[in-house]
Amino acid sequence: xxxxxxxxxxxxRAPGPAAAAGETRKRSEKSAARxxxxxxxxxxxxxxxxxxxxxxxxxxxxxxxxKGTIYLHFRDKEALFQEIVGTMxxxxxxxxxxxxxxxxxxxxxxxxxxxxxxxxxxxxxRRDVLRLVMAEGPRFPHLAEFYYRNVVERAIAAMRALxxxxxxxxxxxxxxxxxxxxLVVAPMLMAIIWSGLFxxxxxxxxSALMHSHLDILFGKECAP
Amino acid sequence: xxxxxxxxxxxxRAPGPAAAAGETRKRSEKSAARxxxxxxxxxxxxxxxxxxxxxxxxxxxxxxxxKGTIYLHFRDKEALFQEIVGTMxxxxxxxxxxxxxxxxxxxxxxxxxxxxxxxxxxxxxRRDVLRLVMAEGPRFPHLAEFYYRNVVERAIAAMRALxxxxxxxxxxxxxxxxxxxxLVVAPMLMAIIWSGLFxxxxxxxxSALMHSHLDILFGKECAP
Amino acid sequence: xxxxxxxxxxxxRAPGPAAAAGETRKRSEKSAARxxxxxxxxxxxxxxxxxxxxxxxxxxxxxxxxKGTIYLHFRDKEALFQEIVGTMxxxxxxxxxxxxxxxxxxxxxxxxxxxxxxxxxxxxxRRDVLRLVMAEGPRFPHLAEFYYRNVVERAIAAMRALxxxxxxxxxxxxxxxxxxxxLVVAPMLMAIIWSGLFxxxxxxxxSALMHSHLDILFGKECAP
Amino acid sequence: xxxxxxxxxxxxRAPGPAAAAGETRKRSEKSAARxxxxxxxxxxxxxxxxxxxxxxxxxxxxxxxxKGTIYLHFRDKEALFQEIVGTMxxxxxxxxxxxxxxxxxxxxxxxxxxxxxxxxxxxxxRRDVLRLVMAEGPRFPHLAEFYYRNVVERAIAAMRALxxxxxxxxxxxxxxxxxxxxLVVAPMLMAIIWSGLFxxxxxxxxSALMHSHLDILFGKECAP
DNA sequence: CATGAATGAGCATTCATTCAT
DNA sequence: AATGAATGAATGCTCATTCAT
Numbered sequence: 045x046x047x048x049x050x051x052x053x054x055x056x057r058a059p060g061p062a063a064a065a066g067e068t069r070k071r072s073e074k075s076a077a078r079x080x081x082x083x084x085x086x087x088x089x090x091x092x093x094x095x096x097x098x099x100x101x102x103x104x105x106x107x108x109x110x111k112g113t114i115y116l117h118f119r120d121k122e123a124l125f126q127e128i129v130g131t132m133x134x135x136x137x138x139x140x141x142x143x144x145x146x147x148x149x150x151x152x153x154x155x156x157x158x159x160x161x162x163x164x165x166x167x168x169x170r171r172d173v174l175r176l177v178m179a180e181g182p183r184f185p186h187l188a189e190f191y192y193r194n195v196v197e198r199a200i201a202a203m204r205a206l207x208x209x210x211x212x213x214x215x216x217x218x219x220x221x222x223x224x225x226x227l228v229v230a231p232m233l234m235a236i237i238w239s240g241l242f243x244x245x246x247x248x249x250x251s252a253l254m255h256s257h258l259d260i261l262f263g264k265e266c267a268p
Numbered sequence: 269x270x271x272x273x274x275x276x277x278x279x280x281r282a283p284g285p286a287a288a289a290g291e292t293r294k295r296s297e298k299s300a301a302r303x304x305x306x307x308x309x310x311x312x313x314x315x316x317x318x319x320x321x322x323x324x325x326x327x328x329x330x331x332x333x334x335k336g337t338i339y340l341h342f343r344d345k346e347a348l349f350q351e352i353v354g355t356m357x358x359x360x361x362x363x364x365x366x367x368x369x370x371x372x373x374x375x376x377x378x379x380x381x382x383x384x385x386x387x388x389x390x391x392x393x394r395r396d397v398l399r400l401v402m403a404e405g406p407r408f409p410h411l412a413e414f415y416y417r418n419v420v421e422r423a424i425a426a427m428r429a430l431x432x433x434x435x436x437x438x439x440x441x442x443x444x445x446x447x448x449x450x451l452v453v454a455p456m457l458m459a460i461i462w463s464g465l466f467x468x469x470x471x472x473x474x475s476a477l478m479h480s481h482l483d484i485l486f487g488k489e490c491a492p
Numbered sequence: 493x494x495x496x497x498x499x500x501x502x503x504x505r506a507p508g509p510a511a512a513a514g515e516t517r518k519r520s521e522k523s524a525a526r527x528x529x530x531x532x533x534x535x536x537x538x539x540x541x542x543x544x545x546x547x548x549x550x551x552x553x554x555x556x557x558x559k560g561t562i563y564l565h566f567r568d569k570e571a572l573f574q575e576i577v578g579t580m581x582x583x584x585x586x587x588x589x590x591x592x593x594x595x596x597x598x599x600x601x602x603x604x605x606x607x608x609x610x611x612x613x614x615x616x617x618r619r620d621v622l623r624l625v626m627a628e629g630p631r632f633p634h635l636a637e638f639y640y641r642n643v644v645e646r647a648i649a650a651m652r653a654l655x656x657x658x659x660x661x662x663x664x665x666x667x668x669x670x671x672x673x674x675l676v677v678a679p680m681l682m683a684i685i686w687s688g689l690f691x692x693x694x695x696x697x698x699s700a701l702m703h704s705h706l707d708i709l710f711g712k713e714c715a716p
Numbered sequence: 717x718x719x720x721x722x723x724x725x726x727x728x729r730a731p732g733p734a735a736a737a738g739e740t741r742k743r744s745e746k747s748a749a750r751x752x753x754x755x756x757x758x759x760x761x762x763x764x765x766x767x768x769x770x771x772x773x774x775x776x777x778x779x780x781x782x783k784g785t786i787y788l789h790f791r792d793k794e795a796l797f798q799e800i801v802g803t804m805x806x807x808x809x810x811x812x813x814x815x816x817x818x819x820x821x822x823x824x825x826x827x828x829x830x831x832x833x834x835x836x837x838x839x840x841x842r843r844d845v846l847r848l849v850m851a852e853g854p855r856f857p858h859l860a861e862f863y864y865r866n867v868v869e870r871a872i873a874a875m876r877a878l879x880x881x882x883x884x885x886x887x888x889x890x891x892x893x894x895x896x897x898x899l900v901v902a903p904m905l906m907a908i909i910w911s912g913l914f915x916x917x918x919x920x921x922x923s924a925l926m927h928s929h930l931d932i933l934f935g936k937e938c939a940p
Numbered sequence: 941c942a943t944g945a946a947t948g949a950g951c952a953t954t955c956a957t958t959c960a961t
Numbered sequence: 962a963a964t965g966a967a968t969g970a971a972t973g974c975t976c977a978t979t980c981a982t
Contacts, residue, residue: 075945094407096320100973110947112975121973179403182464183318192466220480226462226472227455227481234454237461240406242416248450256444257451260485299962324956334964336958345956523966542855544768548952558968560954569952627851630912631766640914668928674910674920675903675929682902685909688854690864696898704892705899708933747941771976782943784979793977 079117081107083131084169086124091172095125095180125180126187132173134194136164140202150210151262154228158254161232166239166250175240178233200225210262217263231257303341305331307355310348315396319349319404349404350411356397358418360388364426374434375486378452382478385456390463390474399464402457424449434486441487455481527565529555531579532617534572539620543573543628573628574635580621582642584612588650598658599710602676606702609680614687614698623688626681648673658710665711679705751789753779755803758796763844767797767852797852798859804845806866808836812874822882823934826900830926833904838911838922847912850905872897882934889935903929 085106089098100121104111118124139160144153165171181188203225210216221227235250242248309330313322324345328335342348363384368377389395405412427449434440445451459474466472533555537546548569552559566572587608592601613619629636651673658664669675683698690696757778761770772793776783790796811832816825837843853860875897882888893899907922914920 078946092407094318094320094404096318097407099971111973112948113946115974116945175406178461178465179406180318182399182403183321185468188465189469192470196466197470218484220483224455224477224480226458227477227484230454230458231448231451233461234450234457237402237457238450241402241412242420244409245413246416246421253448253451256448259444260442260451302963323954328965335956336964337962339957340962526967540855542766542768542852544766545855547950549950559952559970560968561966563953564966623854626909626913627854628766630847630851631769633916636913637917640918644914645918666928666932668931672903672925672928674906675925675932678902678906679896679899681906681909682898685850685905686898689850689860690868692857693861694864694869701896701899704890704896707892708890708899750942772978773976776944783977784943785941787978788941 078107078109078113082109082114082117082124083127087128087132087169087173087176090125090128090180091169091176095121095176095183122184122187125176125184126190128173129177129187129191130194132170133177133191136170137195137198137202140199144206144209150206150213150215151258153206154262155255155258158232158258159251161229162250162254166232166236171236171239174233175236178237199229203228215262218261221261228257228261302331302333302337306333306338306341306348307351311352311356311393311397311400314349314352315393315400319345319400319407346408346411349400349408350414352397353401353411353415354418356394357401357415360394361419361422361426364423368430368433374430374437374439375482377430378486379479379482382456382482383475385453386474386478390456390460395460395463398457399460402461423453427452439486442485445485452481452485526555526557526561530557530562530565530572531575535576535580535617535621535624538573538576538628539617539624543569543624543631570632570635573624573632574638576621577625577635577639578642580618581625581639584618585643585646585650588647592654592657598654598661598663599706601654602710603703603706606680606706607699609677610698610702614680614684619684619687622681623684626685647677651676663710666709669709676705676709750779750781750785754781754786754789754796755799759800759804759841759845759848762797762800763841763848767793767848767855772796794856794859797848797856798862800845801849801859801863802866804842805849805863808842809867809870809874812871816878816881822878822885822887823930825878826934827927827930830904830930831923833901834922834926838904838908843908843911846905847908850909871901875900887934890933893933900929900933 082103085103086098088106089103092098100114101111103124104114107114114124118127140157144150165174177187177191181191204222207216207222207225207228211219211222216222231253232250235248235253238246238248239250306327309327310322312330313327316322324338325335327348328338331338338348342351364381368374389398401411401415405415428446431440431446431449431452435443435446440446455477456474459472459477462470462472463474530551533551534546536554537551540546548562549559551572552562555562562572566575588605592598613622625635625639629639652670655664655670655673655676659667659670664670679701680698683696683701686694686696687698754775757775758770760778761775764770772786773783775796776786779786786796790799812829816822837846849859849863853863876894879888879894879897879900883891883894888894903925904922907920907925910918910920911922
């Protein structure tokens with residue numbers, strides 16, 4: 045989590061020269077670290093109790109800051125919620141938008157992306173963010189729209205491009221998919237919801253599920 | 269729900285005897301009506317604002333009863349939530365469990381059931397119940413389990429039976445489906461979530477979506 | 493204070509007939525008593541600490557009710573403030589508006605009214621209400637206007653009528669007063685402010701002050 | 717105020733010697749300027765929102781300093797309040813204490829002082845300070861006493877001396893005024909309160925009001 | 941001296957739940 | 962059974978004050 049945002053900032057910056065700059069950085073780094081800690085803590089609390097039931101007191105405690113500090117970084121509880129989405133989900137989408145290499149079968153590319161999704165989202169706290177958006181989104185229209193514009197729309201466009209490429213190459217059995225690229229990821233979302241509800245007594249093997257799903261959509265993957 | 273259904277049964281069979289009994293029944297009928305009104309009102313409020321944010325005051329107002337009356341019927345707010353699920357979702361499942369008629373193509377049967385689902389759930393307030401369960405379920409393990417045992421498990425079993433029958437008759441292209449019958453309904457769930465989040469600016473044609481989906485799973489439906 | 497509102501209610505009502513009505517009244521009487529207690533407590537707290545610094549917790553404690561009860565009677569803290577003015581100051585004004593008896597010297601009537609003001613306002617908690625309005629009014633424009641329309645404007649009109657009558661009878665030395673009836677009461681207001689600030693170490697004899705003031709305005713009162 | 721005035725004095729007399737001293741002075745001048753800026757800003761905020769509701773954050777912003785800087789000059793919020801009174805009101809009083817020239821009618825002198833008060837207080841932000849003292853004073857006994865000792869008492873003494881002189885010269889109609897010199901200024905105070913409450917919809921012409929008032933007290937001013 | 945990030949006590953308001961009527 | 966007034970714990974947010982830089 046500190047990794048997430050912090051690593052970005054760090055990699056953006058040059059190795060760091062003078063002592064004066066060092067001091068300045070120490071301050072802003074500390075501030076950024078606090079901010080990150082708050083976002084992470086909020087994610088935990090929000091996804092455990094829901095937006096309404098989560099207490100900022102607990103967020104603060106978990107983040108190791110005073111309650112008032114939260115308000116130095118976020119206007120209010122809802123802004124904190126929005127930040128979670130912006131921080132955790134939006135960056136993810138870029139990876140989906142790289143154009144497919146021409147010499148790899150689309151099925152393989154899709155498989156790769158699905159695997160990545162499972163690895164980077166399903167298996168991490170990002171899954172909780174996604175679940176949170178699905179659960180609380182209806183009550184936060186602004187957030188829903190932000191999420192749609194910055195994540196969903198772009199993800200669908202990317203998927204559609206991929207499917208169109210597949211169709212062009214004759215690799216796509218089911219042209220219908222181009223109309224509804226959502227169909228490719230629907231089982232992923234279902235799995236996320238499933239895990240939140242039933243994991244304890246009816247765990248689901250997402251990889252296997254998605255593998256079967258892709259087999260159905262694209263046909264069995266040919267072993268090389 | 270238990271009581272509500274029971275009172276229904278009672279009123280169905282009672283041939284209507286003495287005046288005294290009539291009065292008794294009148295009373296219990298009134299009570300049952302109140303109960304129903306409360307559940308309906310609660311559904312509205314819960315699905316609009318979420319479990320935490322919904323106020324029992326509003327539920328009472330909407331149901332036309334006093335706040336205290338709610339507690340004559342339900343132990344607490346959570347019990348009311350559970351009742352909603354029991355009342356609105358469980359009865360639905362029975363229709364899914366009737367064995368398929370032997371002379372109709374499975375694809376047609378599945379299509380019929382999907383249509384029914386769209387008509388009876390997606391197009392009604394039941395959709396909100398389902399969304400509610402998906403959204404709030406993780407915070408109510410008891411409810412989640414109840415829902416799993418009484419709805420999900422049975423729905424999956426029914427679907428699996430259907431798919432097995434299809435396979436036995438050679439009507440199923442993708443044997444994988446038998447392992448993951450969830451794949452059949454995943455797009456439905458996605459559509460429900462989608463509608464809650466994005467309907468305003470990106471409406472989704474569920475019927476068309478599901479039709480495409482079934483085409484992919486079973487092949488194009490043959491016109492008779 | 494209980495006197496204030498309660499006595500009104502009581503005097504409006506018939507002696508009270510049936511037992512059933514008695515029970516009903518018991519409830520609403522209790523409610524009215526609570527309301528009165530809250531208003532009185534609020535006045536104490538507001539005039540002691542000021543509007544902002546007064547804590548509703550203390551108001552509740554002083555009124556002997558739970559904090560939430562306040563909100564059964566008043567939308568918010570400000571509404572409670574407004575109620576104080578409406579309850580304590582507005583009723584007072586009626587007495588000022590009775591037309592002067594034709595056979596009594598105006599000077600005597602004014603003196604009587606000033607004495608009444610001293611007795612009914614200056615010597616009671618109403619003085620604190622007045623002080624409160626003067627102190628906090630600028631920050632509550634709505635309240636200020638309400639107070640102006642319902643108290644000040646009417647009081648000035650009544651005073652002006654009195655002075656006009658005096659002028660007509662040749663009893664008014666200073667015609668200027670008709671233009672500025674405020675001049676008659678200005679020392680009263682000053683005295684109220686004075687008492688709030690300096691009473692501890694520089695008490696002021698309001699009666700004597702006002703007597704001198706009226707002597708100046710009207711000439712010495714003739715002993716009968 | 718003490719320090720502010722002191723620094724002023726210092727800068728008045730320092731003939732400006734060495735560079736080192738120059739730098740020192742520059743520093744302390746800057747500091748004094750800051751202090752003044754803070755007091756001015758605080759006056760704005762306090763008189764707009766009241767003592768409790770005023771936020772030091774806003775004071776700092778308006779003064780163009782950091783929040784912490786306020787605490788370099790004042791122990792706490794209340795000290796800042798006291799400073800406002802000391803700075804803005806006390807200096808004013810000196811002008812009132814100069815003995816009346818023997819050849820000018822007292823009525824004229826009083827008129828002159830009233831005009832000065834209107835010009836220097838009523839028409840400036842000092843009016844807000846005065847209003848502030850009247851409004852918040854009861855909650856700050858120490859301030860009230862300071863204000864009484866340094867302003868009110870002296871003002872009253874000065875006014876009484878004036879009135880005594882008038883009486884001695886046979887220019888005072890109403891000997892009662894000597895007992896209550898407050899009566900002379902009461903309408904001024906009322907006007908200040910009035911303007912805070914009702915200015916928007918019922919403006920008051922203070923000059924005319926006071927002119928009438930003085931006419932009543934002293935008789936019409938004789939044209940020369 | 942100056943800064944402004946951080947603190948945490950404080951407070952208005954809400955709302956599930958109870959209980960006298 | 963039904964009511965709805967009363968309760969009081971809970972919680973988001975504010976802001977005077979401190980202190981490391």
